[in-house]
Amino acid sequence: MAYDPSLLQSFLLTLAALQSIAAVQFSVTNIAGTSPGGLRFTKEIGIDYAKQTMETTTNFIWRMLEEDNPSDRKQDVKEVIMTIQDFKGAEAITYGNRINVSAIYLEGYQGNVTWEFTSLIYHEMTHVWQWTGAGQAPIGLIEGIADYTILKANYYPKGFAKPGMGDRWDQGYDFTARFLEYCEGIKSGFVAALNKKMKNAFSVNYFVELLGKSVDELFKEYKAKYNGTVVERNGNEHENVSRMTEYKDRHGSKSRISLS
Ligand SMILES: *[C@@H]1O[C@H](CO)[C@@H](O)[C@H](O)[C@H]1NC(C)=O
Ligand SMILES: *[C@@H]1O[C@H](CO)[C@@H](O)[C@H](O)[C@H]1NC(C)=O
Numbered sequence: 096m097a098y099d100p101s102l103l104q105s106f107l108l109t110l111a112a113l114q115s116i117a118a119v120q121f122s123v124t125n126i127a128g129t130s131p132g133g134l135r136f137t138k139e140i141g142i143d144y145a146k147q148t149m150e151t152t153t154n155f156i157w158r159m160l161e162e163d164n165p166s167d168r169k170q171d172v173k174e175v176i177m178t179i180q181d182f183k184g185a186e187a188i189t190y191g192n193r194i195n196v197s198a199i200y201l202e203g204y205q206g207n208v209t210w211e212f213t214s215l216i217y218h219e220m221t222h223v224w225q226w227t228g229a230g231q232a233p234i235g236l237i238e239g240i241a242d243y244t245i246l247k248a249n250y251y252p253k254g255f256a257k258p259g260m261g262d263r264w265d266q267g268y269d270f271t272a273r274f275l276e277y278c279e280g281i282k283s284g285f286v287a288a289l290n291k292k293m294k295n296a297f298s299v300n301y302f303v304e305l306l307g308k309s310v311d312e313l314f315k316e317y318k319a320k321y322n323g324t325v326v327e328r329n330g331n332e333h334e335n336v337s338r339m340t341e342y343k344d345r346h347g348s349k350s351r352i353s354l355s
């Protein structure tokens with residue numbers, strides 16, 4: 096049989112694609128046991144769905160951040176470990192490649208907890224894959240990018256900030272997500288490009304480099320665009336609508352408690 100180089104090439108490409116997925120392992124352990132939240136997790140979410148969600152959200156985030164090429168990703172993350180356990184004070188905590196989900200939070204959630212869990216994992220998994228400027232980026236921006244993911248994935252809660260809301264560009268969560276959405280509207284691919292620049296350092300000048308304007312100018316334009324069309328929510332209280340996740344950088348040098 097004649098040797099067909101294009102067949103071999105497509106075989107190798109398929110193999111490479113499989114390997115890039117296989118290179119990351121996802122594991123889920125429910126150590127909340129028979130506590131009410133642990134039971135609700137088992138009944139309404141389950142280990143299989145949780146693992147599948149880790150993979151789906153990972154693929155979504157890689158695409159969103161334009162990290163289709165494995166060399167653009169965090170090379171040292173070979174597995175992501177999720178633990179469901181009883182703790183108070185946050186819905187989830189992501190620390191490097193570990194995502195701890197609060198069973199107490201799941202227990203108390205009113206509504207479709209499968210949906211809520213999925214949305215939460217879009218946010219937490221972003222922390223696993225995003226760059227943080229080696230710990231120099233403002234926490235509000237890091238949380239903003241994580242909420243930008245749930246906005247793009249169409250998994251944002253009802254009370255999520257509307258376009259034009261917010262007092263500061265780095266206010267965090269859904270407020271910063273809406274500002275990033277505005278920037279993305281100026282230049283498609285902006286969020287991915289910003290994240291790439293944040294691999295080893297952070298500077299507010301990245302906004303100038305990417306969009307030709309300072310972040311303050313951009314925020315002014317953003318506010319002006321929606322002036323008169325939004326009723327501000329009390330941003331500092333953050334009510335129940337966004338997540339008070341606690342995020343610590345992977346080196347553990349700084350404990351970064353979210354804005355609240
Ligand atoms: C997450 O859970 C694991 C397993 O219980 C625990 O060892 C770790 O300290 C927790 N991480 C944080 C940041 O709470
Ligand atoms: C609950 O949310 C999940 C995940 O988004 C969805 O698949 C399911 O259809 C929802 N269930 C209901 C009853 O809306």
Ligand SMILES: *[C@@H]1O[C@H](CO)[C@@H](O)[C@H](O)[C@H]1NC(C)=O
Pocket residue numbers: 315318319322323
């Ligand atoms: C919004 O509009 C009001 C009234 O026209 C104006 O006084 C204010 O400066 C505008 N604010 C922004 C942020 O553009």
Ligand SMILES: *[C@@H]1O[C@H](CO)[C@@H](O)[C@H](O)[C@H]1NC(C)=O
Pocket residue numbers: 334335336
């Ligand atoms: C926030 O949660 C509390 C207690 O669960 C509830 O009474 C209140 O209505 C919620 N607020 C909003 C804006 O959803």
